[in-house]
Amino acid sequence: MRSLKKILATLLLAAGAAAAQAWPEQxxxxxxxxxxxxxxxxxxxxxxxxLPAVLGQPVVVDNVAGASGNIGSEKVARAKPxxxxxxxxxxxxxxxxxLYKSLAYDPVNDFTPVSLTSWGTLLLVTNPNVQKATTVAQVVAAAKSSPGKLTYATPGVGTPHHLSMxxxxxxxxxxxxxxxxxxxxxxxxxxxxGRIDYMFLPVHVALQxxxxxxLRAIxxxxxxxxxxxxDVPTLAEAGIQAGNVDMWYGVLAPKGTPAPVVARLNKEIGAILRQPEVATAFEAQGMVPASSAPGEFKDLIAKDAQRWAGVVQRGRITAE
Known part of the structure; x- marks a missing residue:
């Protein structure tokens, strides 16, 4: 029985390697x-x-928007690996x-991480004509003196802007x-x-x-x-030790995608991210290019999922 299992495992490994060598064919x-x-x-x-220049096949972008990214993400989770x-x-x-208790897919476990692509930073900002706070300590003092009265805006419930606040x-x-x-x-x-007091905003949106x-960056x-x-301090410098709220961006494949395919994608994406013109395009949107090994990206995702789960639970935040 063990010999049969070993033979089957060898055949599957060989088949995966052969498929990876032929990939991509479409x-x-x-x-x-x-x-x-x-x-x-x-x-x-x-x-x-x-990517087409190095992979020899067209690469198309398919925008599948809706439900805070869940519709498009589920499409990939259910795709052939x-x-x-x-x-x-x-x-x-x-x-x-x-945030979502009834998803038809697992946002963490139904994917194979390929590579991190970049980091994006959020800024805590205020309208200087309404709120005179110039430091986090002053924001905290103002909020404690008027609990629940100062306001903050977000693009929606459960967004990074929301969970960061x-x-x-x-x-x-x-x-x-x-x-x-x-x-x-x-x-x-x-x-x-002046109708809203505070907000976390991406750098490229807030900077102008x-x-x-x-606006004033706090x-x-x-x-x-x-x-x-x-001259603008970090949240950690302001005494908020859990304050790194950077957003990561990356590429993922359906769970079960052959390792050689993932490795090839990782290699080619990493090379693209090192191109100066790509860095310039990213920086214009407030992002910093950053590649990673698949395993490193997997560890980041697991750690981040645990971190934000705690924030959601403590804040009793839900999204429908």
């Missing part, structure tokens, strides 16, 4: 579970423009594991009133108009308003200060 689809024009969409289009259908996602993927409130024992919007545009409009004096959610805003 076009590859990068599924983006959000609308065109987002940072994730930009990543996919940078990859789709450059042959390397022809891939997912480009942000860390919302792991947040959704805790939830983490900040849990770390400081404060309570601000959550005002969720359907997207970033309306939230920013009301923040600029900060430079124009319409802290950066990264573990390092930003070169564009060297």
């Amino acid at each position: 076009p590859i689809t990068l599924v983006v579970p959000y609308t065109p024009g987002t940072g994730i969409d930009l990543i996919a289009r940078q990859l789709s423009a450059r 042959d390397g022809y259908t891939l997912l480009v996602q942000v860390n919302t993927l792991v947040m959704n594991k805790s 939830a983490l900040l409130m849990q770390s400081t024992g404060t309570e601000l009133l959550h005002v969720p919007y359907k997207g970033t545009a309306g939230a920013v409009t009301d923040l600029l108009g 308003h900060i430079q124009a004096g319409k 802290a950066t959610g990264s573990d390092k200060r930003l070169p564009q805003l060297p």
Whole structure:
């Protein structure tokens, strides 16, 4: 029996290696579970423009938006694990594991991580004409003096912007009133108009308003200060030790995708991310290119899922 199992295992391994050597033999689809024009969409289009030259097959982007990324993500989770259908996602993927109780797929365990592609930073900002706080300590003091009265906006329940503020409130024992919007545009409009007090915003969205004096940056959610805003401290420097709220972006394949295929994708994606023009395109969207080994990306996903599960549980946050 053991000999038969060994023979079968050897045959399966050989079949997988043969399939990987032939791969790719047809076009590859990068599924983006959000609308065109987002940072994730930009990543996919940078990859789709450059992968054909090294893989010898067309690479197309398929925007499958809806349900906070769950529709497109489920499509990839249910796809054949042959390397022809891939997912480009942000860390919302792991947040959704805790936010949604009735998903038809597992946002963490139904995928094979391929490679990290980049990091994005969120800034804690305020309208300087409404709130005079210039430090995190002052924000905390103001929130404690008026529990539940100061407001913060997000693009929606369960977004990184939302959970980042939830983490900040849990770390400081404060309570601000959550005002969720359907997207970033309306939230920013009301923040600029003085109808909202605070918000976590991506660097590329906030920077133009900060430079124009319409918003004030209080802290950066990264573990390092930003070169564009060297005088703005990190949350950790402000005393929030659990304050790194960077968003990761990456490429994933369906669970069971052959390891040689994953390795080839990882190698080619890593080479693309090192191209100067790709770095320039990413930086324009407030992202920093960053590749990783599949195993490193897997460990990051597992750690991040556990971290945000705690935030969701403590905040009793749910999304329908």
